Amino acid sequence: EPEVTQTPSHQVTQMGQEVILRCVPISNHLYFYWYRQILGQKVEFLVSFYNNEISEKSEIFDDQFSVERPDGSNFTLKIRSTKLEDSAMYFCASRVAGWTGELFFGEGSRLTVL
Amino acid sequence: QQPVQSPQAVILREGEDAVINCSSSKALYSVHWYRQKHGEAPVFLMILLKGGEQKGHEKISASFNEKKQQSSLYLTASQLSYSGTYFCGTNMDSNYQLIWGAGTKLIIKP
Numbered sequence: 001e002p003e004v005t006q007t008p009s010h011q012v013t014q015m016g017q018e019v020i021l022r023c024v025p026i027s028n029h030l031y032f033y034w035y036r037q038i039l040g041q042k043v044e045f046l047v048s049f050y051n052n053e054i055s056e057k058s059e060i061f062d063d064q065f066s067v068e069r070p071d072g073s074n075f076t077l078k079i080r081s082t083k084l085e086d087s088a089m090y091f092c093a094s095r096v097a098g099w100t101g102e103l104f105f106g107e108g109s110r111l112t113v114l
Numbered sequence: 115q116q117p118v119q120s121p122q123a124v125i126l127r128e129g130e131d132a133v134i135n136c137s138s139s140k141a142l143y144s145v146h147w148y149r150q151k152h153g154e155a156p157v158f159l160m161i162l163l164k165g166g167e168q169k170g171h172e173k174i175s176a177s178f179n180e181k182k183q184q185s186s187l188y189l190t191a192s193q194l195s196y197s198g199t200y201f202c203g204t205n206m207d208s209n210y211q212l213i214w215g216a217g218t219k220l221i222i223k224p
Contacts, residue, residue, distance in 0.1 A: 041216075042217055043150075091156070105156050
């Protein structure tokens with residue numbers, strides 16, 4: 001069964017360092033997302049990506065965040081200068097098309113900022 | 115506008131039923147239900163579209179009342195495997211991003 005894969009599963013970094021989280025969405029999917037979940041809290045939308053550009057982003061997705069789809073398969077989230085409050089689980093998700101379809105989540109990347 | 119889920123948490127004995135509600139202050143296009151087990155990714159349960167749908171998924175079903183701007187998730191004869199946090203996600207239009215509720219934690223005891 002096709003699945004969304006994410007790497008790394010856990011990353012520990014020092015405050016101020018840059019982090020890149022990687023995702024491989026399901027191959028025929030067209031819409032890609034990054035979500036964040038601080039421990040024990042709700043899932044928060046960060047950004048959506050369609051047709052090689054950002055289609056929507058939340059207030060959380062400020063200038064320290066960026067996304068790329070460098071090679072047609074990987075979908076990356078870069079955090080330029082990490083802060084303590086960036087510590088969270090980051091989920092990548094993808095869907096085929098249209099909001100009548102299921103959103104497929106990856107297993108998540110846990111980011112710990114020290 | 116974030117949908118409001120209720121209750122925040124519920125503890126059941128195996129075999130008991132539960133209802134989880136998801137309410138919005140705005141008219142909805144669709145409601146999505148996901149379950150997340152501790153330390154895992156959310157997993158899709160079902161989608162309901164405006165038109166007052168009711169859907170079933172084994173012993174888990176849901177309804178969507180457009181007028182009340184509310185969806186309810188029904189878990190009947192709960193099993194231990196139903197434990198987890200249930201999230202609803204809503205949007206007001208097919209072009210809009212899902213906004214997630216805060217989640218309802220369901221604990222099933224044997």
